[in-house]
Amino acid sequence: MTDETPVAELGYEQARDELAVVVKLLEQGGIDLDESLNLWERGEALAKRCEEHLAGARERIEKAIAAEE
Numbered sequence: 001m002t003d004e005t006p007v008a009e010l011g012y013e014q015a016r017d018e019l020a021v022v023v024k025l026l027e028q029g030g031i032d033l034d035e036s037l038n039l040w041e042r043g044e045a046l047a048k049r050c051e052e053h054l055a056g057a058r059e060r061i062e063k064a065i066a067a068e069e
Contacts, residue, residue: 007045012053019046 007015022043026036 007042007049010046010049012050012057015046015049015053019043019050022046 005014010018022039025031026039026043031039
């Protein structure tokens, strides 16, 4: 269903794409409770990983702007 690569090793695009798959699977339903919980937990971790990447990119941009000033 989803990739089993550790979330910490995923790049932004990989985490984002897998998160979209997780959301789709959860919205479709038809999976048992344990699998739903596993998907939910993976989705939460993927969302957090995406936020980490975006925060890092924001910090790099802010540093670059500050260096130009």
